[in-house]
Amino acid sequence: MNGYDLFEITFEPLGQRGSAPTGQSLLETARQSSVGLISLCGGLGKCGRCRIQISKGKASTVTPVERNLLSREELDLEYRLACQTYPLSDLIVQVPLESLSASQRVQIEGIRMEVQPEPLVQTYEVRLSPPSLSDLRSDDTRLLEQLKQRHQVDCVCIANEVLPELSTKLRSLDWHISAAVRGSELISIKSWPSRQLGLAVDLGTTKVAGYLVDLETGRSLKANGVMNPQIAHGEDVITRIDLARRNGADARLMRKMAVEAINELIADLVSQVDASPEDISEAVVVGNTAMHHLFLGLPVDQLARAPHVPGVGHAVELKAREAGLSASPGGYVHLPPNIAGFVGSDHVAMIQGTGVFKAGGTALALDIGTNTEICLVHEGKMTCVSCASGPAFEGAHIACGMRAADGAIEHMRFVEQSLQYFTIGNQEPVGICGSGILDAIAQLYLAGIVDKGGRILKDHPNVRSRGRVREFVIVEAGECCRESDIILTQKDVREVQLAKAAIRTGIKMLLEKNGLSEYDIDQVIVAGAFGSYLDLESAMVIGMFPRLPLDRFRQVGNAAGTGAKMSLISRTKRAEAQRIAHLIRYIELAGEPNFKEIFLEATA
Structure with missing residues (x-):
């Protein structure tokens, strides 16, 4: 140990260096050193994905968790789990490619909806006469009276955030300004002419999508998406909620991460249209109840315990700056209402964005993810459920699973007893993403290599056994960017069985x-990133979707983002979102007496 009681940790082949005090895991050191190690379980020693190799130096002894998740051969080669390993000296650590989080394909596009702009923020040109000995009115009175006289606007107050700069700006702009008014409050003053921009955000568990909109025309200007940095603290909402419950510092950190991700999107989007964050005067943020509560810094303990009740269900509005967002000083952020359980405002936005609530006949709308929300619309009535489908469709808990990034196998087909695969970006394969896993199991079933119960059978040259567990070799090590073969294991099949059974x-x-019955369904709307890329036929083959004609299905992309934009552009649509949330009947599946029986049937 050096004189500072710190060990130097070098992460190769990245060349990144960090310092670790006694008692700090290599996973935490990697996070602090901007090394993107995958940690689907939030460092709890459950997922086995933060695998690293000790090249030089001394580390803590191997834990029982590592003996359970790593093979004997891996342990002999000094492979460890970063979340379980603590340095006892300076270390050089090798990070395998499959342990690094890659830039994921983020679905941001959704349905195009024509919405008549009815912005909550109105902009007015105001010319003022400067004060004089014969006109001693205060600056705020002068401005508010001119708004009333010239534009018949009953503006009764000026945002507290605007007051410190009011006098200076009026004079620097020579008394000719653009005044932005929201309701009866003046929320910003700028030079005339100026633009009023809005931001719609879909704050997902895995991804964050942002949309920049011209509030006056309703036109979408730019869109982009980033990974939710909270993933470093857990792949699913349950893991993050548990962390937030145990440690207030973790809750505050996850809130900070969500805010920083949105601010990163803001900076990128406004730069593309030669604007400033201060041009954003209104924002709408949608998400499930866990993301909603973490973003607002609300308690999440009640979400973790049955019956999983949100602390706040109604719509929330607060100043954007109060929420930590880079925006106009007096601008607002609006969070539409939640429904119940883990079903939040993103589901309301998806229903609104697809227009399914107005559908005739019988329609299903699904937003598939770690937590899948499903809404049934029948005779004008809406019923919804939330399914804990787990992160298997994000590539988690799968032996060679990964997110939908370059090099991920996304589709497979059996041709003459050979499994052909297709990767994102036409890159050398690194692993398998959710749509690829779905295809693999469906194709192996159709080829007779996996039986109806999900067992991998022996009679194929690519099937091998590791102990008592069978696995199918998809790509051999020499043909991919991994140190080992890309495989589909019996455990992987079980993970997908559980996920599809939940849905x-x-x-x-x-x-x-x-x-x-299933035959009464007239249309099925599949939303979300995974839903955009999955093969519908494969989903029906494995029993995730009912066997229906393909023309009854619609894959619609990020419909929650579309709904968020609608609430941003139009006050009428914002009120409509309130009505949708109020009209939906929520069913808690775990409370239904036949839930376990139906779930077990669905695993086959």
């Missing part, structure tokens, strides 16, 4: 509650 159970119970 199928949700569908079946919604139908039962409404006295319907």
Whole structure:
């Protein structure tokens, strides 16, 4: 140990260096050193994805968790889990490619909806006469009276955030300004003419999508997406909620991460249109109840315990600066209402964005993810459920799983007893993403290599056994960017069985509650990033979706983002979102007496 009681940790082949005090894990050191190690479980020693190799130096002894998740061969080669390993000297650590988080394909586009702009923020040109000995009115009175006289605007107050700069700006702009008014409050003053921009955000568990909109015309200007940095603290909402419950510092950090991700999007989007963050006078943020509560810094303990009740269900409005967002000093951020359980405003936005609530006949709308929300619309009535489908469709808990990044196998087909694969970006394969896993299991089932119960059978040259567990070799090590073969294991098949069973159970119970069968479904709307890229035929083959004609399905992209934009552009649509949330009936699946029976049936 050196004189500062710190060990130097070098992460190769990245060349990144960091310092670790006694008692700090290599995972935490990697985070502080901007090394993007995958940690789907938030460092709890459950996922086994933060695998590293000790090249030089001394580390803590191997833990029982590592003996369970790593093979004997890996341990002999000094492979460790970063979350379980603590330095006892300076270390040189090798980071395998598959342990690094890659830049993921983020679905930001959704349905195009024509919405008549009805912005909550109105902009007015104001010319003022400067004060004189014969006109001693204060600056604020002068401005408010001119708004009333010239534009018949009953503006009764000026935002506290604007007051410190009011007098200076009026004079520097020579008394000719652009005044932005929201309701009866003046929220910004700028030079005339000026633009009023809005920001819509879909704050997802895995990804954050942002949309920059011209509030006056309703036109979408730019869109972009980033990974939710909270992933470093857990792949799913349950892990993050548990962390937030145990440690207030972690809760504050996750809030900070969400805010910084949105601010990163703001900086990128405004730079593309030669604007400033201060041009954003209104924002709308949608997300599930966990993301909503973490973003607002609300308690999440009640979400973790049955019956999983949100602390706040109604719509929330606060100043954007108060939320930590880079925006106009007096601008607002609006969070539409949540529904119940983990079903939040993103589901309301998805329903509004697809227009499914106005559908005739019977329609299903699904937003597939770590937590899948499903809404059944029948005879004008809406019923919804939330399914804990888990992160398998994000590539988590899968032996060679990864997110949808370059090099991920996204589709597979069996051709003459050979499994052909297609990767994102036409790169050498690194692993398998969710749509690829779905295809692999469907294709192996159709080829007779996986039976109806999900067992991998022996009679194929690519099938091998590791102990008692069978696995199918998709790509050999020499043909991919990994140190080992890309495989599909029996455990992987079970993970997907559980995920698809959760979704199928949700569908079946919604139908039962409404006295319907699968054959009564007129249309199925599939939303979200995974839903945009999955093969519908594969989803039906493995039993995740009912066997229906393909022309009854619609894959619509990020419909939640579309709904968020609608609430941003139009006060009428914002009120409509309130009505949708109020009209939806929520069913807690775990509270249904036949839930376990239906779920077990759906695993086959």
